[in-house]
Amino acid sequence: MYGLYLHIPFCQKICYYCDFFVDKNLDLVQAYVNALCKEIEREMLGYNSKPKLSTIYIGGGTPSLLSPNQMEQIVNALVNNFDLSELEEFSMESNPGSVSLDTLKEYKSFGIDRLSIGVQSFVKRELGFLKRNHSPKKAIKAIEDAHKAGFNNINLDLIFAVPGQTNESWQYSLQTAFNLGTTHLSTYSLIYEEGTPLYKAWKNGKVAKTSDDDDADIYELTINEASNFGFKQYEVSNFAKYELYCKHNLGSWQGSEYFAFGASAHGHLDNKRFWRVKNLSEFISFNNKNKTTIIGEEIISLKGRIEESIFLALRSTGIDILKLNTKFNLDLAKVFEKEIEYYIKNDCVILENNLIKLTSKGYAICDSITLSFVSKIENYLEKNLKSLNLHNIN
Ligand code: SF4
Structure with a gap:
């Protein structure tokens, strides 16, 4: 879907x-x-x-x-x-x-x-x-x-x-x-x-x-x-x-793929991000000539997908540890052990049913919390990406 x-x-x-x-x-x-x-x-x-x-x-x-x-x-x-x-x-x-x-x-x-x-x-x-x-x-x-x-x-x-x-x-x-x-x-x-x-x-x-x-x-x-x-x-x-x-x-915060139509629209399909021409007359004339309006695309690397999943999940419904572990073959409870402990102690995060979630206090300093989680996963992936068994991920 x-x-x-x-x-x-x-x-x-x-x-x-x-x-x-x-x-x-x-x-x-x-x-x-x-x-x-x-x-x-x-x-x-x-x-x-x-x-x-x-x-x-x-x-x-x-x-x-x-x-x-x-x-x-x-x-x-x-x-x-x-x-x-x-x-x-x-x-x-x-x-x-x-x-x-x-x-x-x-x-x-x-x-x-x-x-x-x-x-x-x-x-x-x-x-x-x-x-x-x-x-x-x-x-x-x-x-x-x-x-x-x-x-x-x-x-x-x-x-x-x-x-x-x-x-x-x-x-x-x-x-x-x-x-x-x-x-x-x-x-x-x-x-x-x-x-x-x-x-x-x-x-x-x-x-x-x-x-x-x-x-x-x-x-x-x-x-x-x-x-x-x-x-x-x-x-x-x-x-x-x-x-x-x-x-x-x-x-979109949970990484689902979506079509996108219209001038300047950005979409996400087949593990690629794409974007369309940001000019009204070009948008109209390209379509009238049956010419594509997609003017750029980028393949999202596995590392990028993992980091984005962490970033978007933490800012919204929370990091679903089991789901992301299965999807990316990781052990996130271990990777984020220190961050979880620190932020729980400071009343900024709760860990409930394998979900790392921000509290109201956490939402108020969301940028710094996401930064620490994303930096941690970035460092972890830098060191371990090659050794992780990630070949089945799509
Ligand atoms: S001009 Fe911009 S901010 Fe104002 S209604 Fe239009 S899109 Fe929204």
Whole structure:
């Protein structure tokens, strides 16, 4: 079973901090959708039978800028080329400024069952700073409409450490999100990516970054508040209620392979990572000429796969010792003996049912813990890779 990612690189307005591959030229949307469907059809010709999908994730950009007809066109291309009989999750990202009850109902009728809404904040001043194209009122309406349209699995994205944000205003955003019946929260500290207007403003002294200490306090507040509302943290930035974890992300963190279509999309198939052209007009013209849009790929070495498995597992659901031992012919309890002992003593890690898992305290210093585990496995593999019996691993 595979995952599948589709990228829709359009937004009505580019946010202050945005570093994603997006374009405001909405005149190209239909040409892009046609090219995307062509890409799917062409690449799937090489398969004798339809690959079975367990998850689909339509991300962006703003996928909810697509009309229901355009979304249906894409879903039809997927239905024609993949086996969706055991699909477990079909997610789509959206923005409060570009959804209505009617369009949400139509998306739902195509089988989309998980809606992710880019709210970022429920505080008008913070939304203004981030240059989002919606108000708190619109965000609340979008969530209410999502419920009315029948979505029971709703993620909200929220950003913390926004300049001017206080603990109280952040708590207000969190509580508003939880009280509106959301089932999943993805929350990130504001990142100052080079090349963004936000980065420039910061470099020119026009914006002051939140200090690391305040950032850590806000993160801790988030963990506590989420737990008060019955949300379980299952990754550094992700919390879910009723165990409605994002299956698509869990799959990629656990090393599952996934198809990827669309400009700039990155995929993982046959132990290879690949990526597609990051240019809209090239993406459209390549597909119209039946030319591949894959512009790069790399084979993931065995060492790379082991290290990545450790890194991703520790940041999310935990290192499953038995599973990874069997998969990679290792003895991880022994390799990580000192780290496990040290971090358990410091209340940052628990070892339960052969799972090395971060505690709330551990999530707060996740980067340094992952670094010590990854450095340890790196050193161990350097010394032992040749002597390990790894030839049967696929
Ligand atoms: S909505 Fe998201 S993808 Fe679009 S400009 Fe804003 S941050 Fe970027």
